[in-house]
Amino acid sequence: MRNLNLDQLQTLVAIADLGTFAAAAQALHLAPPTVSLHIKELETRLEAELVVRGRRQAELTPAGEVLVQEGRQLLLASDDLVERVRRRAAGREGVVRVGVSAGVSTRLLPLMLEALAQRCPGVELRLEAVGSAESMQRLKAGTLDLAIIASPQPPLPEVRQTPWRNDPMVALLPASWEAPDTITPDWLASRRWASFAPATQMHGLIAHWFGQAGHHARPFLTLSYPGALKSLATASRCAALLPLEEVQDLQGAPEVQVRPLSPTLMRPMAVAHRHHPSPAVQSVLELLAEFADAH
Template sequence: MRNLNLDQLQTLIAIADLGTFAAAAQALHLAPPTVSMHIKELESRLGADLVVRGRRQADLTPAGEVLVSEGRQLLLASDDLVERVRRRASGREGVVRVGVSAGVSTHLLPRVLEALAARSPGVEIRLEAVGSAESMQRLKTGTLDIAIVASPQPPLAEVRQAPWRNDPMVALLPADWDAPEFVTPDWLAQRRWASFAPATQMHGLIANWFGQAGHHPRPFLALSYPGALKNLALASQCAALLPLEEVADQQGTARAQIRHLQPPLMRPMAVAHRHQASPAVQSVLGLLAEFAD
């Protein structure tokens, strides 16, 4: 048996929905003889009567009802397939490799991914935890498509950088600490605190914050992941210096205290990408721009 003809199946579904051959012909912009021919060929192909032709109404036979019920899903799947092929051919579907530095909020990324899945379901993001300097080099060699990096980064001819976010840093303190309204380098240098690992640009920002006040203290622990630093403070082990966005869920809770820094310390970040960006990459860039501050 030959495969189903989707145009003929669509004609049958139109008759089922509209009730007559004439109405189906008008809706599908077909001549009435063409509608009749579609149904005759479909019945011949399946070896079954599909429509009972009445004077005023065309009704489906039990076989026709089965075909219409399942055929609707078949047409939807066909439309989806055509759209996916078109998206892939135009570059609007594919894999986008995104490098993410240690300072990017673990709360922000899930929101970005959720928004992308809703807006561009054909685009798959593959995240890689990569330091900012390495991300820039991988953009240059083409093994990354986009990178969220600490700013500024040395310019590269092949790579474009755009400011993205400039978030304030805060101190997350154990709940039982007797803390001032603002945390200063003088106060924190005398206590246990945790920071980002030396290989990160965040480490340099924090070291410079202490250095400008004449301090060069060694952290209690140096880790690469914001979530781990946050958990140390929540477990009353030490203070942690983190972007406010990372700890905003702890505001007003009894588990920890949040204090702004004095002098203020900001964490600037940029989105970097190669000059030639595919439509899939452009869709991710457009979404990231909506999460800029």
């Protein structure tokens, strides 16, 4: 059997998205008979009915649904390959796919992106919000090139982990609260506080901090992004435990107060990548090293 024709596959996906053969023809700038021919040839090649034509709407058969679902990924991979070839032919360095965990500072990330754009304009970063454990698996599978992860993660032979930052955690409190100079688990356990979602390593770090003091404290609310936690404290809703790097822009702000934690709680992070990185990935690694702290 011959390989799938990507143009025909794109036609099927367009029909699934737009609902009719006519709409797909218009969107793809094809003649209606060409759209019908694409589907007929696909069905002949696969020996399966893929689309049922209705009076108003075309509906996918179960076989068609499978092909569309997997075909979307195939088309994305094809587009990515074409872009990489064009970049290489034009002398540009390439695309680097980066997984970013929830703990990465929303203040630090734009600074890194700006520095990369100035130093390596030929490198395009494609950022994905991915949990640390999933990032490791995707690095192993080759669907990510690099990831900023909570550390440590279980080792994988295909992936190298390099310590990157070890930032202190602080408490961000509403300005109206009467708070001590340092925030302890005993003081915070009886108050409203927000934390990172349970699936994150940050959640585990904070739970352990409370646990060492004999508390099984439950957060008032859990969220996945640091910016949302900052907003809660700013709106005088509750306290939030965040990396100091994340709240430096709020130091001295009248609507909140920043307090250190006692005992100290640190947020360790690492940079993970496959062995033998490409020149484009290596340029990103060198830039990230400049934003590392002293370990």
